[in-house]
Each structure stands twice: as structure tokens, then as C-alpha cells.
Amino acid sequence: MRRIPKGLLWVMTAVMGGAVGAGIVMLRSESRTSWSYAAEGREAAAARSELARADYRADDLTTAFRTVAKAMRPSVVSVSTVKHIRPRQGELGRQRARPQVPGQFREFFGDDFPFERFFDMPNPPEGFDQQGLGSGVIVSADGYILTNNHVVRGADEVNVTLSDRRTIAAKLVGTDPKTDVAVLKVDAPDLVPASLGNSDAAEVGEWVLAVGSPFGLDQTVTAGIISAKSRQMAITDYEDFIQTDAAINPGNSGGPLVNLKGQVIGINTAIASRTGGNNGVGFAIPSNLASTIMDAIVKHGRVQRGRLGALIQDLNEDLAKSFNFASTKGVLIGDVLDDSPAKKAGLQAGDIVVEFNGKPMENANQFRMSVAGTPPGTSSELTIVRSGKRQTIKITTDELTDEMATTGPAGAAEESSADFGLTVQTLSPELADQLGYEQNQQGVVITDVDPTSIAARTGLRPRDVVVDVNGKAIRHIRDFREAMAQADTAQGVRLQVMRDGNRRFVFLRSSR
Template sequence: MTYLYSRSSDAPRRAGKTRSALLGAVALATVAAVGGGAALPAFAQAPQTATAPAATVPSFADVVDRVKPAVVSVRAKAEATQSAASPSARPDSNLPDFGLPDDHPFQEFFKRFRGQGGQNNEGPRFSQPRPRQGASQGSGFFISADGYLVTNNHVIDKSSEVEVLMDDGRTLPAEIVGTDPKTDLALLKVKEGGPFKFVELAPDAPRVGDWVLAVGNPFGLGGTVTAGIVSARARDIGAGPYDDFLQIDAPVNRGNSGGPTFNQRGQVVGVNTAIASPSGGNVGIAFAIPSETVQNVVTQLREKGTVERGFLGVQIQPVTKDIAASIGLPKSEGAIVARVEDNGPAAKAGLKAGDVVLSVNGKPVSDARDLSRTVASLNAGTTATLQVWRDGKQQDVSVTIGKMPSTTTAAADSKAGTEVGKLGLNLAPASATGDNDKAGVAVVGVEPGSPAAEKGFKTGDVIAQVAGQPVQTPADVKNALEASRKDGKKSVLFLVEAKEGTRFIALQIPAA
């Protein structure tokens, strides 16, 4: 018997009396109930305990039964490569050096085993490394009865042979139909052993908080099912130019790559691709490619074997608060055009550097990456209507979308130049830095800790415009700053060409 805490020394005795009284009351209540005696007073009746309804515990068993046969383990064998015994091996040996200095006493011991011990080279030698075949293991899922299945590109990248391990234990060969490294997706085809159980891609994006299931092959343990919720949407993790990941907290580990994430209807809402983890294991933050992206990529891979994307012919960047203030935009939204490529779709449509794209075909543009994804999803040859902010007002620009080609960037050399105001910039005409045909003003020095350094100016950048006006000399930059100050502006917009591309930088105008 457990006693309640009491300061009185006779608490056990009193508790015992109380227990006897209660037992007696219960006995009387039992006699009255069974024998039909008179009802007891209310205080003597046994308390009536209401039965709480059983809690409804979600079960995903029915969904799992439907979708699990369509999920497979994907095994890819890479081309045979010559490999050393250790990544820290010395060039003259297959034996690792363990990071020892050259004058360490053990080095003499190692040399003898390498056959390099001076005159006596009779010691045993280590065999030369033999080519070994690399392998990777991930997950995938069938999207059609005739054997098309989806996985991650990084699972089968550079592979010479791909096979899938079915849920029923069969191992079947697969061929690569097409890949898209920019979204990390790949389409495979299994020709033997069909028809196959398959699953559908969800037509609608899940909401944050929706339950989801992840099915895959973590650590080689095929057919593993985990559950969680959608933690966030539209995550940019720096994996590619079109990042738009779902974040889920369903446990996902190595080997889950390429596996599906399902909603409660058994539809695929995402393809598991990456995890955020300091240890390499699950910490509740996983990322999945949304089904909308998968559908677009897979359709093109199935029809053409490659992915074509729309092209606008501009370099863009996010609109910061400083940039928005400098051009009179009410709030920082959309994507500002830093450069318009010659003879590109944007140039032919009349788009200009400094325009801010606010929407495409009526769909608002939240930032530069959003614009990139939206344009890339459009088919070449289609006409799109861009709403842009130009000269302090909105206007529409109609543009015919092109097909994305490769792009190049340019940079300027650095030499001594002229200090400009209190910005921390040392400038010189770009034509004086080694390229006589180069236009603009070259940044040949940036003072550490200066306003220019804090905003990201670097030596080698070329300033093409200041406050919307082309500049050719440091004096042009000074004059543009002075004109903006007289107009009452607090910041001024620089158009800067760098190795990474062309971008706008807004700088606070220094005091006179």
C-alpha cells in the first residue's frame, strides 16, 4: 500500500482505518446491488466512473498495403576504377602514411615493408591496387504498369549497371531512360517481369501539417515505412537552381534517396532526396522533391529522354529593402533584372536592366528563384505576360519564351585606381585594366569594413551603371552619387558585373 505524504506520525494507522471503512462501504454497496436491498445514501454509494471513449490512433496499414508493392530498392554499379588502399596513401606506396613526419622513426619500418629500405630490399611488398567496382544503393517507385520507375539521379549517376530489388524478393535489371541533374531526378525502365504494381503522383501539393508516409530502403533495409508530417514547403537548400523542396519530419536516412513520400490517399507527394544532419542520420529534417516538379520532369524524360526548360535571357537577383527603396517600389518583392542578354527573348520583348518582374501570367513572383522556376516550367515558343515595375510604375511586357542554352559570365582585371568618396571603393576605367573594349568602371580595391565591402563589392567587379546611368570613369560614379544626393535619395543603385554574374547592389549615399 502506498501512503500519501503526511506530517502526522499516526498517518499509517489513520490510513488503515480509512481503508477499512471504504471496504465496508463497498461491501454494503455490493449487498444492496446484488440482493436488492434499500438504496444507500448518496455519500455511501460507490462512485460511478464514466467510461472515456477510446482514443482514435491513426493507422496507415491500409495505405501501406496498397503502395508498398510499388516501392523498390535500386542498386547501381559504377564503372570500375583504379583505387588506392587508402585516400592518405603516399604516391610511392599503397601503404598509408598515417600522417607521420618524414623523420619519424616508424618511417624506416614502413620503408622496409615497401621495399625501400636502402640496400636491403628483401622485405615483403604490398600488392598493387586492383580496379574495384563502386556501388550505390537507394530507393525508387513504379509509376506505370509497364515498368517505368522514378529515383534520384545521384543514386544511378555514372552507373554501368542498374537493378531493382522488388518487394516480392525478385531482382530485375533496369535501364536508364533519362536523367535531370538540375532536379536530381532519373527515370528508369524495367522490361522484364511485368505488369507491375504502381502508384500515382498527387495532383495537389500537401499542406503544412498533413500526415505523410516515407517508404524506402534505409541502410539497405528494404520495405521500411516511416510516418511524419509536412513541416514546411518551398525550401531552398542550395542543391540546385530550382530548389523547391517539401520538408518532412518522417524519419529518412541513407538509402531512402529516390523513395516516395505518400499522402493518406496513397498518392506520391514527393521524392525523398536529402536530409539535414550533422551526423549523417535522421534528425527529423528531410527534403523531398514535390510531385508537381516530378510530373513535369518525368513526362519530358519519358517522351524525349531529356528535359527542356524555358529561357528568358536575363540575369536576375532578389529585391532587397534597399533596392526597393532606391527604385520607389513599395515593398521588396519580385526579381530585379540585372542584365539582359543580347538577342535573347527578353531583349526582343523590350525588357531592360532595372526592371522588376512582379508576376508571370498573373502569378506573383516572390523572389528571383521563384521567377527562375516559373520561367523554366514554361514551354519554349509560348507567350508569357510579365508584369514589371519600371520608372516608378507597373506595366505589362509580352515575351516569347525561348529554349534554355548555356550561359557565360565575364569579369574585369584589377589595377590601381581612384578612391571614390566614403564608399570604400577604389575605381579605374575598365578599359584601362587590360581590355580596351571593356565598358564600365572596374573595382580595383575594396576597403575592408567599408560600406562597399559590407554590401559584397569585390576587387574585379565592374560597375556598369549608377542610378540607372551608364558610367565609364570614376568621375562618372562620383557625379551620379552627387546627383542622387541632390534629388533627396538616401541610397543609390549600382549595376555590377562580376564572375558570378551581373547583379544590383544598393548603397547608402555617404554624407557630403
Template sequence: MKRLIIAFACLLTVFSLTAKADFPDFTSLVKQAAPAVVNISTVQKAPSADAQNGFSFQGPNGEEIPEIFRHFFRFPDQGELPGPQQNTPQSLGSGFIISKDGYILTNHHVVKGADQVLVRLNDRRELEAVVVGSDERSDVALLKIDANDLPVVKIGDSSELEQGEWVIAIGSPFGFDHTVTSGIVSATGRALENETYVPFIQTDVAINPGNSGGPLFNLDGEVVGINSQIYTRSGGFMGLSFAIPIDVAMNVSEQLESSGFVTRGWLGVVIQEVNKDLAESFGLDKPSGALVAKVLPGSPAEAAGFRDGDIITEFNGQSINLSSDLPHQVGRVKPGTKARVDIVRNGDDKVLTVNIGTLPDEARAIKASSQPAQAPQNNRLNIMISDLSQDQKNNLAVSYGILVQKVMAGSAANAGLVAGDVITMLNGKRVDNVQVFEQIVSQLPAKRSVPMRIVRRGSPVFIPLKLNEE
């Protein structure tokens, strides 16, 4: 028994020493990197609505805001909301120095709408910064302070990050300067809603209001990302944090420094995800790629010969597994450059060459209308449809198609078709009017999914349709 106890104690000692040896020691990394991390505060004489709404995650009656992605700031108490002429500096976030002569990276949303930006250095100096440029799409801003011989961070390569790798964040959560938190890379290449051009790094590093714009380091002490967003119910850390890859941020900062603005590549297609049912309807072996729901008129894609229903599988040699993989790949290509795009069209592999354009500043607004053009007709799919008048085509921003007036129980309802949808393509064939549609429907196979392209509230999308009849 005594021998067993001694053996067990030895095993515990070995396990303890092994665990200690395997767990990273961040002390030297922090000593080296922390001096280049700064606190950023701003002064706003007339805060924007976004800034005012950002100070609390509760509604006007104290109700909880639903789970959404949040940029993170430092929030004062409920009773400390800034007035219309607030001149007191508000501690909004963090940043880090990338050059000895005073260039600093942070988030766009940290300095958005600021009348004055103040940077507090590690040695407690506080200097006013000039916003060299700020890019809303990537949420990156470049600042400049008048100083020399400043400590700088080492820039890493975010493309080499791997899932499970240790990372740390240094920032000012809730105004506590140079707070260090650690965790691992949970995922790379994450696409967030309305954040099309950034393949985010997801981590479980504890990030809170005030960390915004601060650096994310790997174990070599290199910056691999800029902490930007959290996923939260309460406004605090819940284990889901997102950082902008440093490769993206440096590309943006170089453009901001040289020209004050950022240009991105543009293909000119509206895309959607390929799920299991759509993959079956298009005859694919597995759900992958970016499905072209619409080719924009006058776009590089139109000039290159893209068609609605094409499935993009590779862009410039990079596999497109998810539709979210495509925008940031295209966005990083210099406008005017030729790119190779591999597609699947009607089951056949094809290669197109496209001359990448410049991403427009604003998307065109599309208005919808549901006024019927004529008395609707019933058909095999158990839906009531009608041709479109020219006014309806103008209002719905379509040049062809038929309008769905009513959807009864059946295959179309099961596919998700609803009244007000405009059907523009079915089983790879263009739908110009009701007569053409009826002819296509009469030839549809039973018990097999086929793709149907619709325009809903101005947005094109493909849905899989399967006739359940024998």
C-alpha cells in the first residue's frame, strides 16, 4: 500500500511538472509588447446617434437587447450619457504603435465622429492624434502623433494562424490600462453579418468594452490581429471575440497612409451559400462554392461572361468552400488586375478570366412593389402567378420574370416561396413570362430538386424546388 501511495505521488508530481511546462509563460512577451500599446480617448462636442446608443445594451425600458454582434467601447453608468455639448474625454478603446515616428492602428469605430483624439502612452504622456485615414468597411483607422523613438510592435502573419494556437490581448477594458488576457484561436476566416470584406479571427480571449482597437499577439510576440467585435447578450465577454487579421489591417493602413482612402477589387455579383438541397439541385457532389444569384449590369463579371446560376469554386487558385470566402479574396485584388475564376455551369467545369474593377462606394437602392399586373393564374405548383408590367419591373428592379400572387400548400410552399417573390429562372432556364414558366414547370422531374431563382424584396436568391407528386 505504501509503495502504491509513493508511486501515485510521483505520478502527480510528473503530471504537475509536465502541465506547468506545457502551459505558456506570457511574462516576457508582455514586457516586450506592452509599451507599444496605447489607450485612446476622444472628445465629441455633438456625439453621433451611434455613439449615444453604444453606451448601454439595454433598451429605454430596461429590456434586454437580443444577441447581436457588438463593437466594444467603455460604457459609463446609465446616468452618465453625454449631453449635446459634451467636451469630456471618453475612454473608448485601445491601439498600438506600428512605427517609431508615431503611426498608430486602431478601429474605425473608436474614432468615428471624434472632434479630438487623445492618445495616452505607456509612459503616461498624453498626445493629440491626427486621423490620417479611416476605413469603415474593414473597421481600421490610422492615427499619427507627433513623437519619435517610440516603442513599436512586431507585425506577424495572420495567414499562418492555426485553430487552437495560443494568443493574448492587451488593451484597456473599462479603462483599466494594459490589461492582459489570454486564450486560443477558436477559428479563422469567420464571416460576420454586414462585415463582408474581413475574414475575422475568432478567439475565446476575454475581450470587453475598451479593448476595441487593441492588438492580438501570438506567442512570438507578433501582432496577428486587431480586436474589433464581440458576440454578447449582456455587453460583456461571453467567450466569442473577433479580431481583424493584421494582414488585412496593414494593407488598409498602407493605402490610408499613401492616399487617405482604400480601394478594393470588385467582381460585381450577388452571391449566396450552397446548402445541401441546392447542391443536389445543381448536381454537385457536395455543398460548396459561391452561387451567383445575380450578375450586376455593367460589372466586370458581366463583361467576363458570368451568368446567374454559375457556382464559383476557385478564385485565383484559392478554393471557395463557403460563399463568404469570395468577397475578401476579391477585395484584396488590385483593381485593373486580371483574375482566373473557376466555375461550374450546368454541371460543367469552366474557367473565366475577369478584369477586376473597383468596388463602388454605395450599393444601389432597390424598391419593391406588389401590385398585380393582371388577374393571377393557377398552375401545377399550386401557386397563383401573373406577368409583370413595365412599372412593376422598374419598381422591383428586374428586367424579366413573373410575380407570385399567392402560394397554397404544396411543393412551392415547402420550398419557401412566398407571395411577392419574382421568379426569374427555373431549372436553369430563364422565365420571361407566365407562358414560358408553365412550359418549364410541365417538364420538371418529380422527386428531384431543381434550382429556382427568385428576387425577394430586391435581393436575388436561389431556392431548391422538389415536386412531391408521383
């Protein structure tokens, strides 16, 4: 049998420590220092006073890093978890111990990271305990702690270890898997909370420190800069990640990302890596988002999200021009759902949202996050551009519930567009019914898309239904043929397309 490289196994064990997996992470026993938690608290207070001085500057990075590290030390905790695995009857000796790593997080560690190879072992008949390790940060004097959902997911026991080595049982107050935020609570005297900063004010290029327990090495501090903001990595449903090159490794999950004023501006969550270790691309949940989620969990026990009931998309240059809109900054309304707040407020497909409650909206994700963060029942103000004119709409959000989706198949007279590489036919009542639409739905259904065509490159595919061409409603093939004949394909054609009941705009431009 090939020998397992010692370092590699340690890395993978630490990975499981960050995600409540089967690996067992042992904290290194270090000799206790003479500092008590109270002494660390006093030292942290002095450091924070230094950071708060009006004339404080971070020109001396060594001093700045050292001061922030002292200020954060009593506020950062190691989070250890235990999940009891007991084999069911008939599975003794057969059930396999599998690492409990969510699929979206496995993707970041890469396909060449052989979890099963090292954890594919028969369970002992009496069962076993999965142990995990992550990080967290104390954010209130009464013991509330922010960490990641994936650190505590499925855990039967959660403990936190303070900087003075005290280990305290923690209560799981609540989690929000859609943002990967979890809130813990501990009862202990004289806790030293960290200060939450304004993540919206953080800028690319700023120095930041990541603090946590990578590989079980508690109170580890690494330095880097903010590399980018507003990253979407398809890890969670709602994300607006801060990207950093500060070293983040397995076990850092849930720990703070801190600016040089000693303020927490993010909760470290994920890394992009092919090996499981740091490659200089880490992601943190913005503190403003984490704080909002925590407040909702503490006050209501769950997160309530606002909903407008409109399908939205980003603007590209061609779509913007087709609406005579001079910028790609804004959010295009692709469709408005029946009996929704958007419908009641008079929002229409083709409207471009430029402000939400006075704040400029640059893209669809920003708008979606802003609406979701608005409590249901709140009256809000939308500034839109419709037919080139700005106007303001009052709208009251309702509560977002689990989204519904519809699906269906396709398939007499057809019309082809050689310029764009698609073939359509009239959407008959029978075909509409097969596709899951009302039988009176009008339009033309795409029956074929040339895989090398412009249509394919813009994401069109068979079963999509075209309902509008350049602002003209499409009822059947004749309408589609006339609209395409009138269009200047070299200048481009705007289609409104329906898929699974949802509408969006697509812009096609011929290269001929």
C-alpha cells in the first residue's frame, strides 16, 4: 500500500475540522501563559484605545498588525463540534464513514482532493463520533458568537475555547444556510466582544487580518488585502463575498476578517483551492450581512426575507442600447409575477431599476440582496427608468417563501433564423399544455438551436418561448417572421423569452 504523505493527511483532517467531518482534529497542547482572560481583556482595551485615536495611522504596519492582533485576541474563539454517528440495525460493520462536506464547499477543494480514499472505513459496531473544528468571534458582551453554518451543521455538541484555554459549552441559537451564517451563545463573565465595522465602507486594496484556528492552530493571525468585493461564487443562495489574499485555511471558517482599526468587516467562509490549502483566494461574508442575519435569528428565531415578485437580470451594453438606456448600471425587469407586490405597484417588464430606497442599484445581485434584506411589510421606494423617463414607484414587500418552478417538454410549421441559428414554431394550446403553460399562452417555441450559433452563445435553448421581439408582442410564427424581417440584425434584436414560466430579455446581434 502506498504511504500517505503525512502533511497531506493532516490537511485533509483539518478540512473535516472546518466542516463537521469524520476527521479528528487535535488541538496542540501548549503550555498555559501567565495571562489571564481578564488581563488579555485589559490589554485589548488599551489596544483598542490606541486604534481609536484620531491621530492613529497605520503607516507602521508592524505596529498596526501587532495592535490589531492584541485587540482581537480575547474575542476570537475556536469552535469544536461533535456529531454522534450510530449505525442503524442491519448496517453494523457495513455503513461507511463519509466526510460531511457540503457539495458546494467540496467544489472549492477540487476533484483531486480524495476525501473518500482516506475516510472509506467500516464503522465500529458501537458507532463513533465525528469531530470538527472551526472558528468564531464574540460580538456581544452577553455571549453571542458569529460563525459559519457549515462549521456547526448537524452537530450534537458545540463547544468554544477562549483565548485563555477555557472551554465552554455553546448553545446553537440558530442558523441561516442561505447565507452560511450561524449564531452561538455562551454564558461566561466579562467576555470581550469585537467591534463590528461597516463592510460597505471597506475598499479594495485595504489591509486586513484573518484570525482563527487553521488546522487547529488557535489564535493564528494572517495578513493580506481586500482583493475584490461583491463576489458571487455559487456557494450559498445569498452571497456578496469580500475576496482577500490573507491566508485562509481549513479551520479558519467562521473567524473574523478585520481591518486595521480592529473592526470585524467579514466572517471567513471559503477558499478557492485545488489542494485544500490557501492559494491566496479566500472569501468572507460581509459583516453588514452577517450582522443583519444575526439580529433576525436572535429576535425572531429565523430570517424573514422581503420579496417583490419580479424576475430581474443584469444589463449588458446591447440590452441597454435596445432600451435607449445610456448605462449598463441598473437592473432590468424581465417579468412581473401575478398577484405580487411588483404587480400591485405597477412595475412592468422592461423597466430598469436604478435606485432602491435612494441607494443606486448597479446589478441584479445587489438589488436581490437589498430586497431580501428588507423586512416583509416594509414600504420601499423604487426609482426606475421606463421608456427613457425616470419615475418613482412605492412598493411594499411581502415575505419570500420557497420558490416554485415549472418544467415541461417540446415539439408544425417552423421558421428558421439563419442569422441567429434558431428554429421556432407557433406555441399551440396543446404544446403550451405540454410545456406547463396556460393553453391561452401565446408566442413561438424554440425547437432547435445550432450549438455553434449566436443564439446558443446567449443561452437560448429548445423549449424556450419567445413572446416579444423588439417590443412587439409575438402571438405566432407570422408575427415572429414580420418582426425579424423589420429588424436590423446587424444592429441587433431584443427578444423577451420565457423559460419555466419566467421571462427574461436576450439580445442577439448578427456577425454577418
